[in-house]
Amino acid sequence: MQKVFGRPEALADVPTHYCPGCTHGIIHRLIAEVIDELGVRERTVGISPVGCAVLAYDYFNCDFVEASHGRAPAVATGIKRASPNSVVFTYQGDGDLASIGAGEIVHAASRGEKITVIFVNNAIYGMTGGQMAPTTLPGQKTTTSPRGRDPEVAGHPIRVCELLSSLSGAAYIARVSVTSPANVAKARRAVKKAFETQLEGKGFSLVEFLSTCPTNWGMTPVEALKWVDDKMAVYYPLGEYTRVPEVG
Amino acid sequence: MGEKVLMKGNEAVAEAAIMAGCRCFFGYPITPQNEIPEYMSRRMPEVGGVFLQAESEVAGSNMVYGAACAGARVMTTSSSPGISLMQEAISYMAGAELPCVVVNIVRGGPGLGGIQGAQSDYFQATKGGGHGDYHLLVLGPSTVQELVDLTMEAFDLADMYRNPVMILGDAILGQMMEPVEMRKRPPRADLPPKTWATTGAAGRPKNVITSLYLDPAKLEKHNLRLAEKYKRMAAEEVRYATHMTEDADVVLVAYGTTARIARAALDRARERGLRVGLFRPISLWPFPYEALATAAAGAAHVLVVEMSLGQMVEDVRLALGETKPVHFYGRTGGMSPSPREILDDIVKIVERGA
Numbered sequence: 001m002q003k004v005f006g007r008p009e010a011l012a013d014v015p016t017h018y019c020p021g022c023t024h025g026i027i028h029r030l031i032a033e034v035i036d037e038l039g040v041r042e043r044t045v046g047i048s049p050v051g052c053a054v055l056a057y058d059y060f061n062c063d064f065v066e067a068s069h070g071r072a073p074a075v076a077t078g079i080k081r082a083s084p085n086s087v088v089f090t091y092q093g094d095g096d097l098a099s100i101g102a103g104e105i106v107h108a109a110s111r112g113e114k115i116t117v118i119f120v121n122n123a124i125y126g127m128t129g130g131q132m133a134p135t136t137l138p139g140q141k142t143t144t145s146p147r148g149r150d151p152e153v154a155g156h157p158i159r160v161c162e163l164l165s166s167l168s169g170a171a172y173i174a175r176v177s178v179t180s181p182a183n184v185a186k187a188r189r190a191v192k193k194a195f196e197t198q199l200e201g202k203g204f205s206l207v208e209f210l211s212t213c214p215t216n217w218g219m220t221p222v223e224a225l226k227w228v229d230d231k232m233a234v235y236y237p238l239g240e241y242t243r244v245p246e247v248g
Numbered sequence: 249m250g251e252k253v254l255m256k257g258n259e260a261v262a263e264a265a266i267m268a269g270c271r272c273f274f275g276y277p278i279t280p281q282n283e284i285p286e287y288m289s290r291r292m293p294e295v296g297g298v299f300l301q302a303e304s305e306v307a308g309s310n311m312v313y314g315a316a317c318a319g320a321r322v323m324t325t326s327s328s329p330g331i332s333l334m335q336e337a338i339s340y341m342a343g344a345e346l347p348c349v350v351v352n353i354v355r356g357g358p359g360l361g362g363i364q365g366a367q368s369d370y371f372q373a374t375k376g377g378g379h380g381d382y383h384l385l386v387l388g389p390s391t392v393q394e395l396v397d398l399t400m401e402a403f404d405l406a407d408m409y410r411n412p413v414m415i416l417g418d419a420i421l422g423q424m425m426e427p428v429e430m431r432k433r434p435p436r437a438d439l440p441p442k443t444w445a446t447t448g449a450a451g452r453p454k455n456v457i458t459s460l461y462l463d464p465a466k467l468e469k470h471n472l473r474l475a476e477k478y479k480r481m482a483a484e485e486v487r488y489a490t491h492m493t494e495d496a497d498v499v500l501v502a503y504g505t506t507a508r509i510a511r512a513a514l515d516r517a518r519e520r521g522l523r524v525g526l527f528r529p530i531s532l533w534p535f536p537y538e539a540l541a542t543a544a545a546g547a548a549h550v551l552v553v554e555m556s557l558g559q560m561v562e563d564v565r566l567a568l569g570e571t572k573p574v575h576f577y578g579r580t581g582g583m584s585p586s587p588r589e590i591l592d593d594i595v596k597i598v599e600r601g602a
């Protein structure tokens with residue numbers, strides 16, 4: 001009998017701590033599948049963030065480093081520069097990447113670091129219990145924006161792909177979601193392109209996932225997927241963002 | 249004996265690191281240590297190493313964390329305000345047991361302070377600096393030659409103990425030109441192999457580097473294991489120098505640049521027939537408590553001199569307890585104590601004590 005659905009080798013055989021309906025798990029699987037497909041598991045070093053994915057090092061079956069909050073791109077830079085043959089990826093939430101780590105991600109992209117960033121945007125601080133994130137939508141209620149995010153007070157949500165794609169060092173930037181089998185397939189292709197960009201030495205690559213947090217959004221898993229499609233994907237359009245590099 | 253070359257402290261520290269096999273440098277410009285990254289930016293490409301100017305000390309020190317994870321010999325250098333920003337990564341590296349060398353060419357503080365030499369980061373360097381129960385090995389050189397020798401040794405010590413090592417210099421030492429012998433020293437032969445490095449899980453189980461222990465019992469166990477290591481460091485790595493302490497009535501205690509000034513005061517005091525000695529801690533953590541107690545056993549007075557308003561003096565008091573008066577003289581924020589001022593203090597102490 002042919003095995004059609006199994007655990008990727010790059011994924012460890014352990015249960016995860018993610019809430020029911022949280023899409024962190026699917027994203028892990030996609031990354032692991034791509035690592036397997038490219039045959040780079042034994043060269044890969046992952047960097048986990050501070051956030052719900054902090055224990056990602058338990059879930060992947062490759063070398064892993066835990067970074068401090070927001071600094072994963074700097075840690076990845078250190079690893080990649082010291083060991084250029086390694087395939088280095090970071091896995092970061094929106095608080096981690098777009099708030100406390102905004103400086104590190106911009107400069108890693110501008111330097112064209114040959115790393116791959118998996119950016120999990122769930123419009124909230126999941127791990128600390130649902131506070132406002134830099135990506136929280138206008139009007140969205142969180143524990144620190146109880147009346148809904150007011151851009152007059154709390155500023156506007158940051159569109160990371162659009163921001164980073166203005167930088168010449170960014171070789172591949174895409175935004176995806178995993179709300180349907182078709183979207184999952186597209187997301188998988190984007191992750192593969194991002195890793196290939198790194199392997200070909202072209203520069204910085206990032207894939208932003210619009211991800212769910214049913215727990216802190218106060219929704220069922222199905223409602224959460226719908227909210228991604230109806231609300232998040234409107235503010236954060238899916239697609240590839242990489243600009244054609246400037247000539248000369 | 250090798251040939252001596254005239255080198256500025258900051259450039260000497262950079263070349264010493266290269267000679268010790270350091271092949272990764274990350275840093276951010278700050279006076280008075282800019283010669284170090286500038287030297288590294290020229291020199292690293294020549295030896296096939298990595299030089300990268302980071303966007304901040306926060307990022308630079310986390311790049312150090314990454315390079316250390318990859319098993320590289322890695323260094324960063326900065327001065328006081330920049331070292332404050334590195335405390336996050338330093339704490340994480342201590343927690344994850346990563347070797348690296350951090351050089352602080354101290355300037356006056358607090359805040360933006362000034363750009364002249366000072367010793368006001370002693371507490372930060374030796375009493376924690378970042379969060380958590382941890383220690384750095386802290387070495388305080390007082391000549392450019394010692395800066396070179398201790399920097400080279402620092403890489404071995406970092407690898408030996410899997411711990412960040414800090415060189416605590418100051419602006420005077422960094423800017424000073426002195427003849428130095430650049431003795432190349434190969435890494436110690438007894439260093440443990442870096443089997444823990446995250447270089448890809450090829451033909452072995454995966455390596456994970458973290459300082460996270462969510463289970464309190466495991467975190468305590470981790471801390472107790474670290475404490476065992478610090479105990480070993482405290483037993484093995486005490487370094488100090490003494491000068492004429494045997495017959496001294498007054499023992500001066502000073503480290504780094506200040507020890508040189510104290511030495512000049514000592515010479516003048518001896519010319520006047522005053523029996524003065526000098527005890528110079530070289531390892532600031534571990535502090536040479538016992539050696540100081542022994543060296544000062546016969547003295548009636550101890551005078552601590554610092555370029556701060558009194559930081560190391562607390563360790564001196566810990567070492568000596570109530571056995572004798574511990575006096576203090578300090579200048580701060582780039583105002584270094586003069587031999588004359590120290591001598592005046594010695595005379596006052598002797599007259600009062602008589």
Ligand SMILES: Cc1ncc(C[n+]2csc(CCOP(=O)(O)OP(=O)(O)O)c2C)c(N)n1
Pocket residue numbers: 050051052053069092093094095096097120122124125126127128133
């Ligand atoms: C320096 C620092 N500040 C704050 C925290 C607390 N903290 C832990 S996770 C987190 C937010 C994580 O949110 P996000 O990056 O969006 O990840 P998610 O949990 O949503 O996946 C914060 C603020 C920390 N660990 N370190």
Ligand code: SF4
Pocket residue numbers: 017018019021022023024052122126127212213214215216
């Ligand atoms: S809190 Fe939110 S992001 Fe975190 S695991 Fe639960 S659903 Fe996922």
Ligand SMILES: [Mg+2]
Pocket residue numbers: 093094095120121122123124125126133
């Ligand atoms: Mg989040």
